[in-house]
Amino acid sequence: MGYRFATLALALLAAAPALAQTKSADEPGPMTIDAEHIEGVSEIEFTARGNAEIKRDELSIFGDVLRYNAEFGRIEGDGGVRMQQGVDRxxxxxLLYNSLDDTGTFEQPGFLMQRALPAHGGAEHMEFLGKDKYRFRNATFTTCSPAKEDWRLEAAEIELDYEAEEGKAKSPRMR
Structure with a gap:
């Protein structure tokens, strides 16, 4: 019961500035934080533990522990972190992620991109390079169905830029 009240209070605190002025199309909506336990310092920094979830617009992050710093837009997640950003999972x-400029890192990620041509794979390390731009290190990538993987690209590095509609691979190998 207590954490639901905290979630409501945090949502209202985050929404208050948005209610006071007209929101433009480029401004992010209010952020909501939900968890079994939430603790924080004023309106600046929060730690959510136990089935933690942070949501804003098309971004949802789940994890055992999530930390959010409003001043810098920084989100850190530990333990079973799942992120949905638009159609990408x-x-x-x-996870270390900056919600202000869509940059950050994800350790040992698996990914599922549900774009016009769906793709999935995994990597040792991932970098968010801005909106719809990703770099994967020691990665695998395929557009095949997980049940019938006819081919798979393995590479030391894969860069995907969905805005420019291009991808690059270093030291690629097809399997």
Missing amino acids: LFGPH
Whole structure:
């Protein structure tokens, strides 16, 4: 019961500035934080533990522990982290993400991109390079169905830029 009240209070605190002024199309909506336990310092920094969830617009992040710093837009997740960003889904043990400029890192991520041509794979390390731009290190990538993987690209590095509609691979190998 207590954490639901905290979630409501946090949502209202985040929404208050948006209610006071007209929101433009480029401004993010209010952020909501939900968890079994939430603790924080004023309106600046929160730690959510136990079935933690942070949502804003098309971004949802789930994890055992999530930390959010409103001043810098920084989100850190530990333990069973799952991220949905628009149609892309990623999962792994540790996430550092800047919600202000869509940059950050994800350790040992698996990914499922549900674009016009769906793709999935995994990597040792992932970097968010801005909106719809990703870099994967020691990665695999395929557009095949998980049940019938006819081919798979393995590479030391894969860069995907969905805005420019291009991808690059270093030291690629097809399997």
